[in-house]
Amino acid sequence: MRGRDTERDRIGRLLADARQGTSGALLLHGEAGIGKTALLDWAAGQADGARVLSVEGIESEMELAYGGLHQLFLPVLDLVDALPGPQAAALRAVFGLTADSVRDGFTVGLAVLTLLSEAAADGPLLCLVDDAQWVDQPSVDMLTFAARRLRAEGVVMLFAARDGAPGATVKGIPGLLVEGLEPTAAAELLPGLPPYVADRVIEEAGGNPLALIELSASLTPAQRAGRMGPLALPETAAGRPSRIQDGFLEQIRRLPDAAQLVLLVAAADDTGSLAVVLRAARELGTAVEHLEPAERAGFVVLSGELVRFRHPLVRYAAYRSAPLARRIAAHRALAEALGAVGQAHRRAWHLAAASTGPDERVAEELERVAEWAGNRQAMASASAAYERAAQLTADPDRRARRLVQAAQKAADAGQDERCGALADQVPLPLADPGVAANFARARAVVELGYRSPERAARILLDSADRTGADPAGAAAVGASPVGAAPAAAAPPDTTASLLTDAVHAAWSGGNAALIEEIASRAPDLPVLAVPARLFGGDVPGALDALRQLVASSRDAGTGVMDRLMTGIYCRLTGDHQAARQAAAGAVAHCREQGISGWLPTTLDLLVRTELALGHHDEATARGTEALGLAEYYDLAHRAAHLRAALATAAAVRGEEEQVRALTDEALAYARPRGVGRATADALWALGLLELGLGRAEAALEQLEAARREVDHPLLSLPLLPDLVEAAVRAGRPERAADAARQLDEWATVLGRPALGALAARCRALTGPDGAAEEHFTEALALHEGGSAFDRARTALLYGEWLRRLRRQIDARERLRAAREDFERLGARPWADRARAELGAAGGETVLTTRQNGPISLLSPQEREVVRLAAAGASNREIAAQLFLSPRTVGHHLYRAFPKLGVGSRTELAALLAS
Numbered sequence: 001m002r003g004r005d006t007e008r009d010r011i012g013r014l015l016a017d018a019r020q021g022t023s024g025a026l027l028l029h030g031e032a033g034i035g036k037t038a039l040l041d042w043a044a045g046q047a048d049g050a051r052v053l054s055v056e057g058i059e060s061e062m063e064l065a066y067g068g069l070h071q072l073f074l075p076v077l078d079l080v081d082a083l084p085g086p087q088a089a090a091l092r093a094v095f096g097l098t099a100d101s102v103r104d105g106f107t108v109g110l111a112v113l114t115l116l117s118e119a120a121a122d123g124p125l126l127c128l129v130d131d132a133q134w135v136d137q138p139s140v141d142m143l144t145f146a147a148r149r150l151r152a153e154g155v156v157m158l159f160a161a162r163d164g165a166p167g168a169t170v171k172g173i174p175g176l177l178v179e180g181l182e183p184t185a186a187a188e189l190l191p192g193l194p195p196y197v198a199d200r201v202i203e204e205a206g207g208n209p210l211a212l213i214e215l216s217a218s219l220t221p222a223q224r225a226g227r228m229g230p231l232a233l234p235e236t237a238a239g240r241p242s243r244i245q246d247g248f249l250e251q252i253r254r255l256p257d258a259a260q261l262v263l264l265v266a267a268a269d270d271t272g273s274l275a276v277v278l279r280a281a282r283e284l285g286t287a288v289e290h291l292e293p294a295e296r297a298g299f300v301v302l303s304g305e306l307v308r309f310r311h312p313l314v315r316y317a318a319y320r321s322a323p324l325a326r327r328i329a330a331h332r333a334l335a336e337a338l339g340a341v342g343q344a345h346r347r348a349w350h351l352a353a354a355s356t357g358p359d360e361r362v363a364e365e366l367e368r369v370a371e372w373a374g375n376r377q378a379m380a381s382a383s384a385a386y387e388r389a390a391q392l393t394a395d396p397d398r399r400a401r402r403l404v405q406a407a408q409k410a411a412d413a414g415q416d417e418r419c420g421a422l423a424d425q426v427p428l429p430l431a432d433p434g435v436a437a438n439f440a441r442a443r444a445v446v447e448l449g450y451r452s453p454e455r456a457a458r459i460l461l462d463s464a465d466r467t468g469a470d471p472a473g474a475a476a477v478g479a480s481p482v483g484a485a486p487a488a489a490a491p492p493d494t495t496a497s498l499l500t501d502a503v504h505a506a507w508s509g510g511n512a513a514l515i516e517e518i519a520s521r522a523p524d525l526p527v528l529a530v531p532a533r534l535f536g537g538d539v540p541g542a543l544d545a546l547r548q549l550v551a552s553s554r555d556a557g558t559g560v561m562d563r564l565m566t567g568i569y570c571r572l573t574g575d576h577q578a579a580r581q582a583a584a585g586a587v588a589h590c591r592e593q594g595i596s597g598w599l600p601t602t603l604d605l606l607v608r609t610e611l612a613l614g615h616h617d618e619a620t621a622r623g624t625e626a627l628g629l630a631e632y633y634d635l636a637h638r639a640a641h642l643r644a645a646l647a648t649a650a651a652v653r654g655e656e657e658q659v660r661a662l663t664d665e666a667l668a669y670a671r672p673r674g675v676g677r678a679t680a681d682a683l684w685a686l687g688l689l690e691l692g693l694g695r696a697e698a699a700l701e702q703l704e705a706a707r708r709e710v711d712h713p714l715l716s717l718p719l720l721p722d723l724v725e726a727a728v729r730a731g732r733p734e735r736a737a738d739a740a741r742q743l744d745e746w747a748t749v750l751g752r753p754a755l756g757a758l759a760a761r762c763r764a765l766t767g768p769d770g771a772a773e774e775h776f777t778e779a780l781a782l783h784e785g786g787s788a789f790d791r792a793r794t795a796l797l798y799g800e801w802l803r804r805l806r807r808q809i810d811a812r813e814r815l816r817a818a819r820e821d822f823e824r825l826g827a828r829p830w831a832d833r834a835r836a837e838l839g840a841a842g843g844e845t846v847l848t849t850r851q852n853g854p855i856s857l858l859s860p861q862e863r864e865v866v867r868l869a870a871a872g873a874s875n876r877e878i879a880a881q882l883f884l885s886p887r888t889v890g891h892h893l894y895r896a897f898p899k900l901g902v903g904s905r906t907e908l909a910a911l912l913a914s
Contacts, residue, residue: 003185004039010176011043014156018050018124021891023150025157027132027170030178032313033210036160039178040128043158050124051076056308057134058270059316062167063385064346065378066094067270068139069112072127079118084876087111094138094376096345101375106591109145110880116146117153117885127157133167137413138378140168148172148628149884152891171632180207190216210313214248248317251297258290260318261326266291266300266307267319268330268353270346274307276337283333328354345369348385358394366392367402374409379597383409387422396427401435403427407442412597417634420446433467437494441501448637452674453509460502461518464495496525500561503531507568508637510676512712526552527562530569535712539749543573550578553585560589560598567605571612572714574752576786580609600630600638607645612718612754614787616649616825621864623649640669640678647685651692652789654829659689680709684719691722692829696729704735713742721758721790725797728765740766754790757782761794764801772801792821796834803841811841858896865892866900870909 007028014024028036044052055072073080077095080088090107093100102108119125132140147157159170180186183202189212190198201215252260262281269277278288291307294300299318301308309315319327331354338347348365355362370385386406393399407422423442430436440463447456499518506514512535519532526549534542546569552558553566567582583606590599603626610619623646630639647662663682670678683706690699703723707716720743727736740762747759757779764775776798783791799814815838822831858866861884868878875889884892902908 003181004035004042007039007176007178008042011039011158012046014158015043015046015048015050015124015126018126018154018156019048021152021154023153023155023157025147025150025159025173027159027161027173027175028178029161029163029175031164031208032162033208033214033311034178034180035209036162036178037130037311038209040130040158040160043126043156044128047124047126050126051119051122052126052128053119054128054130055135055139056272057129057131057168058272059134059167062134062136063349063381063388064136064270065138065373065376065381066136066142068129068135069142070095071272072129072139072143073115076115076119079115082118083111083114084880087114087880091115094378105593106145109142112142113146113149113885114879116150116155117887120153120155120887124154124156127155129157129159132159132161132170133165135168136378137168137380138373138376140170141380144170144172146885149888151884151888153885153887172628181209181212182207186212189213210311217251248314249321252299252314252318252321255293255297256290258286259293260322261330262286262290263294263299263318264322264326265330265333267309267315268327268350269307269334270349271338271343272306272308274302274305276334277307279337280330280333283336284329328356345372349388352388352392355392357392359392360394360398363389363392363398363402370405370409379409379413380415383407383413383415383418383422390425397431397435400426400430400439401432404435404438404442408438411442411445413633415597415633417446434494437463437467437498439463440498444501444505448505448508453505453637454511454514454674457502457505457509457511457514457518460498460505461521464498464502464521467495467498496522496527497559497561499525500527500565503528504561504565504568508641508677509674510680510710510715512710512715527565534569534573534714543750546570546573546575550582553582558585558589560586560593560602563589564598564602564605567609571605571609572717573750574717574747574755576609576612576754580606580613583609597633597635600626600633600635600642603629604638604641604645607642611645611648612787614789614791614825616652616789616827617863620646620649621861636669637673637675637678640666640675641681644670644678644681644685647682648688651685651689652825652827652830654689654692654827656689656693659685676709676711677715680706680716680719682706683709684722687719687726688722691726691729692827692833694829694833696726699726700730700732700735707739714746717743717746717755721762724762724765725793733766736762736766753782754786757786757794758790761797765797773798776801788821789825789827792818792825792827792834793830795821796830796837799834799841800837803837808841812838815841858899862892862896862899865889866896866908869893869905870911872905872909 010026014026017024028039030036040054044054053072053075055068057068073091080091083091086107087110089098089100090102091111092098093102094108116125116127127143129135129140129143143157143159150157157173159173161170181189186202186207186209187198189209190201193201193216201212201219252263255263261284262277265281265284265286266277269280281287281290291300291302295302298310299314301310309318322330331350335347335350335354338350344365348362348369351359351362352366366385366389370382370389373379373382373385383406386402386409390399390402390406393402403422403426407419407426410419410422419442423439423446426439430439440459444456444459447453447459499521502518503515506518515531516535519528519530520536522528523532523536526545529545530542530549533539533545546566549562549566550570553563563582563586567579567586570576570579570582583602586602587599587606590602603622607619607623607626610616610622623642627639627642627646629635630642643662643666647659647666650658650662663686666678666682669675670682683702687699687702687706690696690702700723703719703726706719707723710716720739723739724736724743727733727739740759743755743762744759747755760775760779760782764772764779767775776794779794780791780798783794795814795818799811799818802811802814815834819831819834819838822828822834865878865884875886875893878884878889879886897903897908900908900911902911
């Protein structure tokens with residue numbers, strides 16, 4: 001541990017915190033051989049009686065879904081029985097202990113979180129994940145999911161990953177770069193070498209500890225004596241990992257041939273099981289005694305039933321140094337050994353590794369592996385299996401189908417960039433309409449995720465036209481050969497789903513004309529009838545179709561896109577309660593089915609319905625979760641939408657710096673790509689901020705710019721009340737007239753109370769004073785049961801109008817109600833305005849409720865925990881809903897109770913009810 005004071009201090013603090021019950025996580029990253037494994041070993045030695053769980057990533061096992069998770073938890077599998085039933089069932093399924101499918105990938109993550117908490121019940125727990133880049137991605141996803149949510153369990157999770165290596169990625173964990181040693185510390189690793197030789201080795205190794213040790217070990221006696229010719233250590237070195245491996249290779253080649261062969265089998269193995277290695281070795285004519293030279297040389301450590309390499313680069317060197325024929329033989333032998341013990345999924349991957357050309361039998365086995373992984377929500381592993389199956393497929397149609405399936409699973413896993421790379425490999429033309437439709441979806445995922453939503457919509461629309469519009473002459477995707485037979489038409493549901501996906505992409509772009517064009521292809525389909533009629537002028541027909549769609553969306557078999565579009569249509573037409581129900585159903589569907597790539601999108605809709613209902617804290621909590629997922633999966637398109645939504649909630653609270661930071665990022669992405677909805681929403685958030693802070697002219701400029709970003713009045717409807725208010729406050733009532741008229745027309749035809757209330761408020765602002773009170777009163781009546789924020793804003797405007805007429809007593813009543821609502825909602829600038837107006841009307845201006853009450857002392861997560869606890873939920877139930885461990889929930893309640901001055905859940909419920 002020479003020269004590692006910084007790293008040891010950081011790890012030491014995490015271990016010390018764990019002894020006090022606080023959890024933490026750290027990613028150690030750097031080049032190969034830099035000392036990451038040594039730091040993990042040091043941490044294990046400093047654990048002082050803490051339970052230690054560890055897993056070492058193996059390159060050949062990285063596509064085996066949940067293999068790393070199983071290896072980590074093997075010593076504590078007995079604790080699975082202590083988990084809640086659904087969590088225990090999910091872990092047993094992903095570990096292959098049952099044949100059950102896993103419907104909800106998030107239940108697996110929560111099970112991992114709870115299991116870590118249970119394992120730490122009697123003291124601190126240290127989890128070590130070495131070579132994380134070679135741990136399978138589903139395991140890494142679940143472990144990082146848990147690591148980001150650990151708080152008060154006394155768990156430390158240390159990940160070590162090699163920079164630049166292909167494989168699994170660790171995201172969302174604080175990182176620490178492990179760099180090369182300083183020359184003084186490096187020299188301490190080279191005792192006995194002459195200074196000139198030590199200097200040359202240090203220069204060659206660049207401070208890499210493993211390179212220092214291995215390069216010095218590979219020196220000849222003449223070199224050790226100081227004869228360092230240019231051929232021994234050239235001035236221009238090869239890549240450092242290659243030089244390190246050369247050192248290992250030199251030592252491995254000194255072993256007897258049989259020892260090299262059994263070492264190769266161990267390197268190719270992905271179980272770590274000595275029995276499996278020896279069973280495969282016997283197939284190649286070697287035996288356990290042939291491991292002795294490798295064990296004496298320190299290449300492997302044998303303990304009980306396990307075989308472990310002392311360093312990953314030893315494994316890598318042992319495998320890569322073998323000729324191809326030997327590597328193929330080793331994989332075949334391992335496939336036979338694993339088949340004998342019933343490990344079909346590992347067997348399939350070894351058969352694939354042993355294949356040198358197309359092999360349909362192996363491809364079919366890999367397809368079964370993909371289906372198995374997909375049923376356990378391991379979408380990244382399923383994608384990898386489909387991709388390898390495609391590589392082993394000679395038939396172009398089958399190869400195309402498997403590549404498209406690989407691309408789709410990559411999209412489901414949130415790997416949009418990889419989805420695009422796989423789609424680029426698909427051989428064209430595609431004769432099968434179903435495959436062609438899925439191919440279009442894969443291309444559209446990439447287009448929507450990184451480029452233009454309008455182009456994504458066009459790709460899907462063109463595919464729908466080709467595969468379904470003309471069954472007699474539908475052409476295959478790509479250039480059709482002359483004289484080719486016409487392709488069979490796609491099933492009607494395929495065409496419908498393509499058109500629905502296209503409408504969703506056009507919605508993201510804010511392009512109503514394109515939405516209508518797409519929906520008009522199939523106006524009788526329920527999910528398309530709403531936009532076809534709504535934008536085609538038949539609003540009553542659209543509302544009838546929407547009622548039918550809402551009713552059908554409650555069916556358990558409804559897919560995520562139909563649920564999503566139902567929620568969008570409900571929000572578009574002002575039925576926010578129905579929109580919220582549809583959004584919550586879509587979110588639950590994504591969680592149950594493990595389609596994490598769609599979860600940020602469905603959460604985005606839920607966030608916007610919460611905003612429309614005035615639930616700004618809930619919107620912020622859901623939006624923060626969704627943005628974290630979008631960033632984790634590199635979904636830049638969805639992140640732009642979410643930043644705009646979060647900026648809206650921050651604008652209500654008057655958090656100017658936060659609003660500008662979020663909208664700057666959202667606009668930087670959305671404007672150049674024509675993402676009209678995200679652009680409009682970001683500008684709307686800026687306008688709302690300016691309006692709340694009393695800068696009406698600036699607010700008007702932003703809101704008018706937002707309105708110009710979308711091409712239909714219905715798409716700009718939610719921001720029109722703010723635009724009208726900004727224009728009136730800025731002394732520009734003529735710029736409010738058109739917006740007020742459009743709002744009034746749509747509120748009338750849609751018949752939603754919430755829209756009617758806003759339209760009545762705007763009539764009060766823009767109409768004659770003689771009719772204003774009637775309109776304000778109507779608005780307040782229509783607000784009942786709706787958004788408290790909108791109601792408070794109407795009360796504020798009404799109170800201001802009454803004060804201008806010198807009706808001070810009436811004004812104080814309205815202004816007081818507005819101030820209390822704003823303070824309860826945390827809408828600081830609006831509360832300040834109401835308080836100032838109330839003071840001018842002769843009323844009291846002291847702070848109330850939220851701003852000086854005990855609830856304001858809680859963090860957002862503490863408030864969520866307290867709210868659920870007051871409703872009667874147990875710690876385990878709260879943990880499941882908020883994706884926390886039960887111990888973290890208990891910690892939040894332990895901190896919240898003294899702040900609130902309560903000592904029990906009963907007192908808590910009474911306090912919140914008051």
